[in-house]
Amino acid sequence: MKSYFKLVYLLLGLFLFAKVQAQENLTYQLPPKSIQDLVDAPASPNVLFNKQGSRMLLLTPPAYPSIEDISQPIIGLAGLRVNPANSTTEAEISGLYQDIIIKDLHSGSEQKLKGLPETYRIGNICWSPNGNQIGFSNTKEDGVELWYADLQTCVAYKLTNDYLNDIMGNTLQWAPDGKGILAQFLQKNRGEKPVKNLVPTGPIIQENLGTKTPARTYQYLLQDEYDQELMDYYLTSQLQFVDLQGRASKIGEPAIYRKLIYSPNGAYILTETIQHPYSYLVPINYFPYEAAILDNKGSTIKTLYKAALAENLPTGFDAVASGPRAFEWRTDVPATLYWVVAQDEGNPNKKTDNRENVYMLGAPFHTGAKELFSLNYRFGGFTWGNDQYAIVQERWRKSRIQKMSLFSPSTGKVMKVIAQRSSEDTYTEPGQFITSDYATHGGSLLFDKGKDPVVFTIGNGASAQGDRPFLLRWNLLSNQQDTLFKSKAPYFEEPIFFNNQGILYFSRESVEQNPNIFARTLKNKKEKQLTSFTDPYPSLKGVQKQLLSYPRKDGIKLSATLYLPKGYKKEDGALPALIWAYPREYKSLAAAGQVKGSPYRFTRLAFRSPVFWVTRGYAILDQADMPIVGEGTKEPNDTFLQQIEDNATAIIDYVVGMGVIDRDRIAVGGHSYGAFMTANLLAHTNLFAAGIARSGAYNRTLTPFGFQGEARTYWEAPTVYNQMSPFNYAHKIKTPLLLTHGMNDENSGTFPIQTERLYSAIKGHGGTVRFVLLPNEFHGYRSRESLMHTFYEQDAWLEKYVKNRNK
Template sequence: MKRTLLSFLLMGGLSTYVYAQENLTYQLPPQSIVDLVDAPGSPTVQFNKNGSLMLLLQAPGYASIEQVAQPVIGLAGIRINPANNSTEGELSGVYNGLTIKDLKTGKENKLTGLPDKMKMTNISWNADGSLFAFTNNSPNGVELWLADLKEFKATRLSNGYLNDAYGTTLQWHPDGKHILAQFILPERGIKPAENIVPTGPVVQENLGVVTPSRTYQNLLKNTYDQSLMEYYLTSQLQSVDLSGNVVKIGTPAIYRKAAYSPDGQYLLVQTIEKPYSYLVPIYYFPFQTTVLDASGKLVKQLYNAPLAEKLPTGFDAVAMGPRSYEWRSDAAATLVWTEAQDKGDPNLKSELRDVLYALKAPFNAAPVKLFSMALRYSDVVWGNQNYALVKEQWRKDRKEKMTLINPETGKVIKEIANRSSEDTYSDPGDFIYGKGPYAAKVLLFDKGTPGVVFTKGAGASSLGDRPFILKWNLLSNKQDTLFKSKSPYYEEPVFFNNTGKVYISRESTEETPNIFAIDLKSKSEQALTSFVDPYPSLKGVQKTLLSYPRKDGIKLSATLYLPKDYKKENGPLPVLIWAYPREFKSLAAAGQVKGSPYRFTRLAFRSPVFWVTRGYAVLDQADMPIVGEGKEEPNDTFLKQIEDNATALINYVVDMGVADRGRIAVGGHSYGAFMTANLLAHTKLFAAGIARSGAYNRTLTPFGFQGEARTYWQAMDVYNKMSPFNYADKIKTPLLMTHGIDDENSGTFPIQSERLYSAIKGHGGTVRLVLLPKEFHGYRSRESILHTFWEQDQWLEKYVKNKK
């Protein structure tokens, strides 16, 4: 392994008040943890649209620090890899191998012709499921490839490179024979050179207009950044046929969106326009919405959306004017969009919040008002000429509604749901889609019965999650459960198309997830995969879903892991609690059971379960609800509630006999890190804390954070009380902090950890700050992850397990 320098800051023991700065190469945690980090994951499964084929996609392991250390440019809220003009993310959805399984014959095939050192992304199926397009992230650019599943052959379709930094990288034409893709302009040349001699100051100005905004990262800072953004984001739309012949569509632009009408005759296009902003990311920039014909000629100019720097405060705030343009997927070429009726301001009283409009091709008539909403528009689920479902929501009150309408006339047929989004027990699930008359996705209807659809959901209940498939008559509200997970398994539907079978992923605490086909009539089943346990060293680890009361009666839950062969007579164990606070407006919803007792343990860098191999009792996903009913806001009593949550859990596991009250650590990532620092500042419950990539001074996020919609000036006392930075002099429990130096997350700038470290150090606390070079909010490289685990293990061994 390449040894690379890691810089961090270290605060010595409480009695010595020593401040030190050290240099250290990346370290390795104990081998039991290294083996789990390096364990190969099971393949990801993906079905084609008609359910005849299944892809088994293999993802690579963690990247090396050398890979993640490649240059990244932050522009307008986007992280761009300048080497190949792609978005630089946390490396999910990238595959380096695949197998194709024929679900009728069971035969498995490999594709020939795949690129060397493949990094497959953006998988997109054609209408009949016989082909899929994908991109390959090569060092020089993003390549367009085609996989033919009749010949089992992969071919690069074009010598040009795609723009994968922003917009819709690729999509199929409804005919299944052409692909529309965003190409880099071959004539763009080298990137603009920066003039190192300033031509003047950078000026921002506000002339008395209320312009609140949250804290964003990687924003534009000057005119050079603007020129870089235009260089990296400008694309040329091109249609590519299956032989690789290319036709230009329209003109070069920064494409926000491009979508074919279901009949393939038109393109709905949105392009970013000037003026750009230094205050908000690109999705708030001005943009123009137009309709082009399939060859790229202008048919209709729809709307020029202005710069959205001046949105009102609140999670239900939206821009004025038309928004959320899309095609009605069950019709040939009908545009739909919504417009706010309250100036987009949730703080204004209004009987109506949004109106849904429709406009049919050739787009010359007046728009038709389709549906008026008392809440904010969320989505439309299109079915056929008789049925569509309109979804509304109001995030402040956690309200959501679904209404069944006739999409031709707008006539309301009936209200389908009016519920709290927090109430997981009553969640009817997500609608299952099928192929519409133009190959676009629409509601999957039961043949021969009007208004009968299907949903699949998590099946939250007092017994834990029990995923299901539901057959639902929207007209009579009759519901039939076609499939439901049964103990001692967690069985999750992964594909259903109403052909008499359901494909599920089945797992248990001891069995790794595998795919099964179940005949719904005969109940016979067939195993389709035989993935092996990637974590044999965890065999025998005891896993239990706990349910315990908070002192105000709320039922809480957490997943307890105990070392293999552990018995209570062995005595209580040191404990690591890992949690993440969540806001609720209902006590009942906060007390609902989360998760399932039958899940197989999956490990990722955010998991604390690694430490069960080190002799700790681990409590993962410990409930940390913050409740504010009625006019009360959850954060008004944040500190009291996190203490009550932690106390309830500690008392419960101590009473079980598995936890040593004097040797308990608490930790979390992001908002969980914020929680950890607060618990250490305001309680004496813990022996140590681990806080990764958190925010600790809420005055630095003054226009809202997490679920808090009020500004600092509206709730100054709440912001100040919730900021552990303000109580750094009270943090005497040993605290380990880690942070990615290139953290891109809104609100969690690395300075948050640096300033809290300095404050605790200045008051003689025991604290250690580890800054990880080239890491984002989620750590990506093997070296950084293993070093973070080494730091955590050292901290836990010293201040928890072997506490003096």
């Protein structure tokens, strides 16, 4: 009898394990080979021109790092992710390069740098003023080195054995005379890191005395006094000027530098240094700081301003700190500073016609500042030209207004408004002004020959036919515009570099051709191909790609990019499909319906792309439009749920009507806000066979002071917050949902607990759900192992619940 009961219990236990399987410990798995090959495809090089247009760097990014590489310890300090082993901001290799080739644009010759170590990770690349050298860093496991390279001999040299501090601020920059590099170094005498006292000396107390101090949800904030000690230890830098023979001299005193910029003539240095008291509520960019002018030896010439801790900013995207801010050098004169001061105390809710005043102060900085003019909206930046002509930009996020005006720096007189438009209206976007150092977005306006302010812009060229990038010559007084170059079908051609010497450098790609760099002589339109980068994805040759345009029921025109498997014909039958999307807010129906992207772009794959699954027999609908519109006094999120359902219904009806997709075998997915959208669609519709939600936020009460484009607080719009939270409707999520999340997600609002709680809620109500938590990963997954395993999970989910749903 006892044996009988033992058998019953054993069978019952096996049944429950198979049915529930609450926890599963797997080693990292690999997806099918077709996906593996695409993940491991070599990255195409990036290019970087010097301002003279004489040289181009070809920079090859490394492959995905290993889980070992990204598993170095991370310390969260004031919103930063600090790698204490080498004084960088992350345990990853984004922004670094593993190979560098120098191409002479006159002779066409290509050379590799000599003198580099056997393995290296180059970053912080900056051109010398004459374009004959580059400064750069080499990141190692235990530190970051300062290097420079002579491009005439193509030899690289390590300048010093001291390690750089590459955590924040401007790590390195050339002196304007080109004789050396100013850089931030670790303090030689900083000693061992502080040791935490495991015995507390008292409680941690925060207090607010009746002042409104709303703040969004941030990660990696300071927690206690020990964190403050660590912040001072790791972030404090000693400035040094290092000449090209490696001789170093200290500049100024050790500090935490948030800004560090030479004046154009090299005589002065503008600094902003972080000051106490620190905050446990906001990240470092809100901490007190002191703005000052140093001479180029490091002596303080003038203290400009001491900014207070900005914990109590008003709510709203147009809120700024009160007092002077945005200290910068004019780029067109030797040594003149400017800054702005909010006239509404930084509060966008105050009614006033004058939002900002702009001030200037020139060397030797002994006199009072000169008020230049006032602005109707928030300051958006200057593009300096000369004493006669410059451009100021203004913006107002709430109404989406963008305004550009031509003015005279010598008199402060605004001559004319050259553009005023909605930031959402991509069809009227005039492009980015080309400057004398366009490659680094520095320098002053590049003027055409003549007296009038004739300038150049490069833009995306959004249109009803898709993006058609352009190079424009623009007379700012007469408003005459001449298009010097515009992308033509069947290519996507994008201007990269132009310095008004008669040659435009641009990239060209098509659906079947990967991007390469070309030079075009504008006068005779002769072209020369400069690079021959190979196709990184030969297995995608023959994949069918189409930019779709289809209507939502209220008339908005939506778009998405459809991928169909190689060799697929409609007679083969309707395919299973994966829709990948990300919601975006609009204040205008017209803007929401504008065409996005281009039908002629080469497919680029990244970890957020769903296109990998076209090799597995799925139809893919990538970048499917998911506009959320609220015109006039209405806010977009007031009808979020209805609009995402309308968007999803529109694309499903359209592609099913094309005869290429099976309505009963469609999955929806997204990352971050796209994951939030996915969970809501599964909670409130029956449109999908499965969902994939990666690194999302699902309970909006955990982001009570705003999220994404939502400026209202939870207490101002509780119904909106509650209705938009799929966590509140977890009992209705019966469609199979795959959840993934990085264990160390640093993104504002997307705490891993968001996914943990949604998983528990769905599981508790009997839903079909799987939760994959990725160790040592951030909001974006970085290691090859994590990426491959995520794709393994996604593939298994799609195969089981979508492709083979009815089997």
